[in-house]
Amino acid sequence: xxxxxxxxxxxxxxxxxxxxxxxxxxxxxxxxxxxxxxxxxxxxxxxxxxxxxxxxxxxxxxxxxxxxxxxxxxxxxxxxxxxxxxxxxxxxxxxxxxxxxxxxxxxxxxxxxxxxxxxxxxxxxxxxxxxxxxxxxxxxxxxxxxxxxxxxxxx
Amino acid sequence: xxxxxxxxxxxxxxxxxxxxxxxxxxxxxxxxxxxxxxxxxxxxxxxxxxxxxxxxxxxxxxxxxxxxxxxxxxxxxxxxxxxxxxxxxxxxxxxxxxxxxxxxxxxxxxxxxxxxxxxxxxxxxxxxxxxxxxxxxxxxxxxxx
Numbered sequence: 001x002x003x004x005x006x007x008x009x010x011x012x013x014x015x016x017x018x019x020x021x022x023x024x025x026x027x028x029x030x031x032x033x034x035x036x037x038x039x040x041x042x043x044x045x046x047x048x049x050x051x052x053x054x055x056x057x058x059x060x061x062x063x064x065x066x067x068x069x070x071x072x073x074x075x076x077x078x079x080x081x082x083x084x085x086x087x088x089x090x091x092x093x094x095x096x097x098x099x100x101x102x103x104x105x106x107x108x109x110x111x112x113x114x115x116x117x118x119x120x121x122x123x124x125x126x127x128x129x130x131x132x133x134x135x136x137x138x139x140x141x142x143x144x145x146x147x148x149x150x151x152x153x154x155x
Numbered sequence: 156x157x158x159x160x161x162x163x164x165x166x167x168x169x170x171x172x173x174x175x176x177x178x179x180x181x182x183x184x185x186x187x188x189x190x191x192x193x194x195x196x197x198x199x200x201x202x203x204x205x206x207x208x209x210x211x212x213x214x215x216x217x218x219x220x221x222x223x224x225x226x227x228x229x230x231x232x233x234x235x236x237x238x239x240x241x242x243x244x245x246x247x248x249x250x251x252x253x254x255x256x257x258x259x260x261x262x263x264x265x266x267x268x269x270x271x272x273x274x275x276x277x278x279x280x281x282x283x284x285x286x287x288x289x290x291x292x293x294x295x296x297x298x299x300x
Contacts, residue, residue, distance in 0.1 A: 019169060048271055053194055104194075106263050108262060111260050111261070112219075112258065113259035115266070117291075130196070132196075
């Protein structure tokens with residue numbers, strides 16, 4: 001009986017399909033990516049009721065100090081001097097797209113007067129829908145709230 | 156003299172393709188932000204000229220003090236008691252307006268807490284509050300006084 005000669009195997013890891021896998025992942029990330037138009041750091045209020053904000057919504061952010069930044073949803077947000085300028089911004093946005101949703105991203109500690117002026121400006125500019133951006137309220141945050149007096153955190 | 160012929164490989168070099176691809180993946184992974192893109196929605200009144208006239212007496216008025224304390228129809232109340240207070244009123248009149256009136260110095264988060272609580276009426280007390288309004292300072296001055 002003849003013994004078959006031993007086949008020699010090259011010690012190579014097959015990497016031919018690696019690029020295919022990688023490009024598949026790239027396509028996934030490219031499709032799902034949505035560039036954040038507003039990078040303002042704020043502590044959002046927590047709510048239980050939360051609905052999805054439509055993509056390309058116009059953003060208005062208010063920091064704890066009352067600084068306002070606006071973005072029409074297409075480009076990075078820009079600071080505006082005061083709430084009066086929100087009206088001219090919002091009017092411009094609504095003129096282009098009357099159905100444009102607005103997202104209000106305000107710090108939970110900001111005095112309500114700033115928010116009031118912004119909502120008033122949006123109302124005057126005939127905006128239809130506002131989303132008050134919020135974080136998910138968890139059981140822990142709820143008990144924290146109930147422990148503090150008046151059902152809300154003290155300043 | 157002896158010439159040596161160079162052998163040229165007929166393959167496209169693809170060994171660095173994966174490196175390039177993974178570099179792009181890392182770029183997209185870093186720039187992708189899973190931002191908080193959820194929030195409380197509310198529709199603004201459509202017609203400025205004819206706003207629905209709401210009598211203060213016909214509605215439930217929730218005032219928010221700068222300290223965060225709630226005053227519902229002139230009575231101090233905890234946030235968890237508000238829905239129980241509103242329930243019998245809504246049973247009599249499902250269209251009963253509920254007005255949230257935060258003090259200009261009250262934190263925005265407190266207004267959101269109250270609004271969130273009212274929006275959960277459907278789940279908590281079984282009746283939906285159809286008419287929640289948050290009048291702005293200008294509207295209050297214009298229509299109430």
